[in-house]
Amino acid sequence: MIICKKISAVRDIVKEQRGQGRSIALVPTMGYLHEGHLTLVEEARKSGAFVVMSIFVNPLQFGPNEDFARYPRDLERDAKKAEGAGVDLIFNPEVEEMYPAKNLTHVEVDELGDSLCGASRPGHFRGVTTVVSKLFHIVQPDRAYFGQKDYQQYLIICQMVKDLNFPIEVIGVPIVREEDGLALSSRNIYLSPEQRAEALVLQRSLGEAENWFRQGERSALTIEERIKELIRNESSGEIDYVEIRSAENLHRVEQIEGKIFIALAVRFGSTRLIDNKVLEGM
């Protein structure tokens, strides 16, 4: 496995691989790898592609009061995990390599980025789409893999790729969870043991919501309110949002039909966790 810090080095290696007839897969990450990331790598490897993983904590997608500075970083640990999973190349640039001078250009997807995490984190998705565009241009992959824990991000990237005609296939990979149900996230390490225990209410409430849905409940509002009640009753978590939205275009849903997802974001202390469940209505 190769580790590159420089854009030009990545370009050279990718070009060489492509010259040998291999397709290129990109797994963009912010590092501090967990099984969720490694599942993306596993998917990427299925195609026989040369697998590039980017590890870059992108300042552009963090708000001024967010956790950019303390976001966990451990390249040595990540490199071991990535190599074990079959990554061929890690691209781990410094901030100066990605943003050498004042960055004036951004890529933005209207509407889709205004709600849910976009409402709580202004500028976040603009930072994501901008850095992902840069990574797409640097690596020029045939396929790129994104985890569906960030379901809104996944939809936004799909829309961007379609709208701007990126010659790239975007592949969404389902959430990976701990044995007890907590969705994997690099931010889980921020949780105290008590918060870690309380955070299980996210997955539990999504499971309950699925039960209500299976029993015939179709009112989005009713399910949203019942989830909120459950979270409030069974944890000290502070709800950021609980919303049911179309899994195609993120539009608000009143009566559940077609493919929807239930998205939630809850704070435990200063740690904000997200989770979601996709449901297919009749």
Place this chain on the structure above:
Amino acid sequence: MIICKKISAVRDIVKEQRGQGRSIALVPTMGYLHEGHLTLVEEARKSGAFVVMSIFVNPLQFGPNEDFARYPRDLERDAKKAEGAGVDLIFNPEVEEMYPAKNLTHVEVDELGDSLCGASRPGHFRGVTTVVSKLFHIVQPDRAYFGQKDYQQYLIICQMVKDLNFPIEVIGVPIVREEDGLALSSRNIYLSPEQRAEALVLQRSLGEAENWFRQGERSALTIEERIKELIRNESSGEIDYVEIRSAENLHRVEQIEGKIFIALAVRFGSTRLIDNKVLEGM
């Protein structure tokens, strides 16, 4: 020469050419070709590349009260000229091919697009950078050629390519003029014979400005004011702007030093013409 209306057809042909070891050059245009466009093709051919010319009147870069509907279009005439100049492929999509559904994504370069033409034409450069990004992703050229009559546009595209790491070399080609000095523009056909005669004041005033500069004048404000005076005295043109700016970053200049350009936009009736001159200060 091939004419393609479909993105998939362009992609197939470009892929085939690249497979045969040829590099790809892109000349983006809105059609109604003149010698300026053909000079871009001539430059593109020098590299031995497969030359793709896009002809697309992009609705996204026209304001609601601008000339999108009446912008001149004549594919048959353009195809003859393009073939004569050595274009290999014309990409001439319908609006629905480029914007099949609601387009939610845009690419924007901050600051550089706010002044000059951007101030008079809100959203114009955002439309340009968005469609150029799409064309870059569709054609995936090694080099792209832009006329420097739209000097601000050229700088904005350069900035975008640098900021977003497009794997593309942007080549700016100097203004091509009629024998009497009028900068070539597809919009020149809008001019009445009287306006056409009056419009020569643009090139004349830029020439005078160069003389003042050569004689030692270094105050941007003085030169700007003298150009305005000349245009007002010698034509009925309505001045939109006359400004001296850095040719590197578009910043305002007080004392001329380094590489600058004098940019002007003047309306003759409902026709807005632009012109510029690049000067290298000591």
